[in-house]
Each structure stands twice: as structure tokens, then as C-alpha cells.
Amino acid sequence: MxxxxxxxxxxxxxxxxxxxxxxxxxxxxxxxxxxxxxxxxxxxxxxxxxxxxxxxxxxxxxxxxxHCPKCQGKNREEWISKREAELLPVPYFHVVFTLPDTLNQLAMYQPKAVYDSLFEAAWQTVRCFAKDPKHLGARAGMIAILHTWGQTLSLHPHLHCIVPGGGLTKHQKWKTAKTQGKYLFPVKAMSKVFRAKYVKALKARIIPEKELINELFQKAWVVYAKRPFGHPKAVLEYLGRYTHKVAISNHRILDIGPKQTTFSYKDYRQGAKKLEMSLDNLEFIRRFSMHILPKGLVRIRHFGILGSSAKHLTIPLIHRELGIPIPDPEPRILESYxxxxxxxxxxxxxxxxxxxxxxxxxxxxxxxxxxxx
Structure with a gap:
């Protein structure tokens, strides 16, 4: 429509x-x-x-x-169709890594350094906990999707990550996460490790001010792990909502006047209550522009056993380990037009x-x- x-x-x-x-x-x-x-x-x-x-x-x-609101539908369907053959028959977790607003100003002037560090720190955190025998003791995998916006087009950099509930041991055996794949890692401990990994990754790319580093360590960072998806197919439904999103869809724009643009948004502090906001037209454009990624920056990345160089070996291996053959991909309608x-x-x-x-x-x-x- x-x-x-x-x-x-x-x-x-x-x-x-x-x-x-x-x-x-x-x-x-x-x-x-x-x-x-x-x-x-x-x-x-x-x-x-x-x-x-x-x-x-x-x-x-x-x-x-x-970044175009009109051009993502077909790209999304094609990407999801390719990922369908790579689904593992295991529980998946949705993990969100969020940067504190202390980094917002730096993200506006050094976006590549800030966002590359976010990807690196998130993966190093998952990898660190996965290889620890106390938590899993295996090689993990992850698909990470970068979003930089909040509902009101404010700057809110965070990663939506899909993490399989288990990993491959050094003997190439599949090991399921704790409580039969119903629990991943402790998020409070992950938050502290994520903070340290991020500061280290950022320092490797730029020389941040000491005041900024001190302020980052004073902040409580947020890592959120949702309950595992009910079925691997639900992962595809999730990916369809997040992979090729842009800062705001055209359907959320309610009115465009000579001076103001009005759009709808959800206030998650009020139970996802649907509200409206009006911005000066140039302010609306400025906020939208903040979410245009630097040239060449990849916003969907694969890591570990799901990495592009490893998955052609690890995915068939895990299916054999679990005794579940790789299913033939179901035909998808890539374009309704x-x-x-x-x-x-x-x-x-x-x-x-x-x-x-x-x-x-x-x-x-x-x-x-x-x-x-």
C-alpha cells in the first residue's frame, strides 16, 4: 500500500x-x-x-x-531468502548492545570509528563468554545488525544480534547452551565486559579525550538478552523486521506542512503507546541525515561459526552433528509487484x-x- x-x-x-x-x-x-x-x-x-x-x-x-524508505522491500526479501538455507536447527537468542548517549557527539563526527568499535566489542564480548567453560566452552556465532536511531529520530546507536544457543567445541562437536539452550550468558557481567571491550576498540581507532573515557566508565552500559526464539523460522521473521530498516518509514509520516512534518512513534516507556511528534521540516531532515551511514560501512555483519569464511563448513557440520538434514529452502515471493x-x-x-x-x-x-x- x-x-x-x-x-x-x-x-x-x-x-x-x-x-x-x-x-x-x-x-x-x-x-x-x-x-x-x-x-x-x-x-x-x-x-x-x-x-x-x-x-x-x-x-x-x-x-x-x-537509506531509501522506498527501495528496501525487495532487498530485504532477497537477503532473507539467502539466510534461510543457513538457519541452524537450534535455539537462537536476540541480544541487544546499546551505546550510552555520552558517545552521541563523537558518533556524529567519527561515525565509522564509533560503529566499527561497536561491532568489534559486541562480538568480542559474546566470544569471550562463549569460550569460557563456565558459560559454554565452545566457538559461538553471531549476526549483528546496526541501528542508529530511536523512535523520534534521535541518535541511539545499538546492535540487534542473533546468537545461536550453543557452539562448536575444539573437537568440532556441537554443545548446547545451559538449560537446554534456554539461557545464554549473564547480561550484567556482559555489560561490564562490553564496556571494557568497547573502550579498547575505540582507542585502537582514534585517540579519545581522557574526560570522555572517564565518563564512559562511570556509566552503566546496557546489554539485553531476550528469551530464545520459539523456532528457527521465527528468526527469519525477526530478521525481516530489522535487517533493511531505515530511520523512518514513509508510512509513519502523517502530515507534511509548509513548516512542520508530523510523524507517529512508539513510546516504550509507556508500554509502546503510539504518539505523534511534529518537527520543523529542516530539523526533520537534519535528524534523518544523522542516520546516513558513512560510505562503505557494512551494517549487517556475520561472526564466528556464522562468518562468511566459516559457515560453508560449520553449518553442514552442525546439521550432521544434530542428525538433522539441511532442509530445502521454501520458495519465497520476492516482489508483489x-x-x-x-x-x-x-x-x-x-x-x-x-x-x-x-x-x-x-x-x-x-x-x-x-x-x-
Whole structure:
């Protein structure tokens, strides 16, 4: 279902001011420009016509940017489809590693160092507890997904991690986590180790001020481990919600006025109560821009026995250990949109008759029935 309002609308409405905004850098501006032009004549497209009833339709190209609210559906489904064959028949835990707001200012000016350190510290923490015989005594694995936003578009860097409830011993035997995979590691102890690992990782990348380090050690850091998923398939449902999210979806935008943008959000301090917030349009854009990741930064990473260099060996090995064959992946519908479907005669009879350059379609085409998708 098409959203009534879009982030792109706010950008087009205030683009001149956005281009000269002192808190939006060149890389962010380049990304915002792609979002502004997504599925418009600026990116070109093609003209389709129905061979049965003669209906014509203009389809404009997508920007395919990973921060675009309109371009993530297909990418998400394709990624999940690939992960389905890698699911282990074991309990999985959802672990969240959150950075304190003390690091927010540094994250705005040194985002790569802050976020790379977050990935490293989270994995080193899980790995440290997993290899300890008191907790597990085995090699663990982890899939980590970076989110940088809160519900009100504030800066709130955290990792959503999927951790199998067990690991491989040095003899390549599968070892299940405590209480038959119902308990992972003590989160209070993990929080302290995570803090120390993070400071060490950050110091390896930049030279932070001593005052910042002292303040970080005075803070209580948060690691949260949810109960294990009921079934490995539930992991896929979870991943579908988190992997390709952007800072705000178009469906959450309720109104775009000349001066303010109004959107919905959930207040988890009030039991996920749904509320509304209005921001000045440029402030809305500035907050959205804070969540544009640095060029080349990978926001979904695999570690340990689920790492890209190891999983082709470890996944079949674990299945053999547990005596459970790897299931054939179920077919998934990767895209609900059918480009051959005619909206007029309801038949699959649309064919492409003209390719449109990036400067947009000729005037003659505009007289036809035009629909963006």
C-alpha cells in the first residue's frame, strides 16, 4: 500500500536550504539527493503498454540507496531468502548492545570509528563468554545488525544480534547452551565486559579525550538478552523486521506542512503507546541525515561459526552433528509487484515499448496514463 507522505516530499520542498545546511555533509547530501529523485523522471525509466487494451504506463527507476524508505522491500526479501538455507536447527537468542548517549557527539563526527568499535566489542564480548567453560566452552556465532536511531529520530546507536544457543567445541562437536539452550550468558557481567571491550576498540581507532573515557566508565552500559526464539523460522521473521530498516518509514509520516512534518512513534516507556511528534521540516531532515551511514560501512555483519569464511563448513557440520538434514529452502515471493499486470484489463499483457533517459519522458508520453510504482 502506497504511503500518503514521503521523506522525498520534505526534501524536494526544502532542497535549497538542505544544500546549504551547515550540519549536513557532502556524503549525506549525495544520499539525500538520491532519495529526492527516487522513482521520478530525473532517474529515467520506461513506458509500458498493454497489448490487449492499449493502456500505457510510465515507470520511473528507483535510486536503490540503502537509506531509501522506498527501495528496501525487495532487498530485504532477497537477503532473507539467502539466510534461510543457513538457519541452524537450534535455539537462537536476540541480544541487544546499546551505546550510552555520552558517545552521541563523537558518533556524529567519527561515525565509522564509533560503529566499527561497536561491532568489534559486541562480538568480542559474546566470544569471550562463549569460550569460557563456565558459560559454554565452545566457538559461538553471531549476526549483528546496526541501528542508529530511536523512535523520534534521535541518535541511539545499538546492535540487534542473533546468537545461536550453543557452539562448536575444539573437537568440532556441537554443545548446547545451559538449560537446554534456554539461557545464554549473564547480561550484567556482559555489560561490564562490553564496556571494557568497547573502550579498547575505540582507542585502537582514534585517540579519545581522557574526560570522555572517564565518563564512559562511570556509566552503566546496557546489554539485553531476550528469551530464545520459539523456532528457527521465527528468526527469519525477526530478521525481516530489522535487517533493511531505515530511520523512518514513509508510512509513519502523517502530515507534511509548509513548516512542520508530523510523524507517529512508539513510546516504550509507556508500554509502546503510539504518539505523534511534529518537527520543523529542516530539523526533520537534519535528524534523518544523522542516520546516513558513512560510505562503505557494512551494517549487517556475520561472526564466528556464522562468518562468511566459516559457515560453508560449520553449518553442514552442525546439521550432521544434530542428525538433522539441511532442509530445502521454501520458495519465497520476492516482489508483489508484477510489471506485466495491466491495471485496466487485469491481464498480464504489459510490454515495454520505450526507454526513458534520465532527463525524463518526452511530452507526448505525458499525455498517456502515467502511474509511478
Amino acid at each position: 502506497r504511503a500518503n507522505h514521503e521523506v522525498a516530499q520534505v526534501l524536494r520542498q526544502h532542497w535549497t536550504e538542505v544544500e546549504h545546511h551547515p550540519q549536513i555533509n557532502r556524503w549525506q547530501l549525495r544520499t539525500l539527493s538520491a532519495l529526492k529523485r527516487c522513482r521520478t523522471a530525473h532517474l529515467g525509466g520506461h513506458v509500458d503498454a498493454c497489448t490487449d487494451c492499449g493502456t500505457t504506463r510510465i515507470s520511473y527507476n528507483s535510486c536503490r540507496n540503502r 508484477n510489471p506485466r499486470y495491466c491495471p485496466c484489463c487485469k491481464k498480464e499483457s504489459m510490454v515495454s515499448i520505450q526507454r526513458l533517459p534520465k532527463r525524463g519522458p518526452p511530452k507526448a508520453v505525458f499525455s498517456s496514463v502515467a502511474t509511478q510504482f
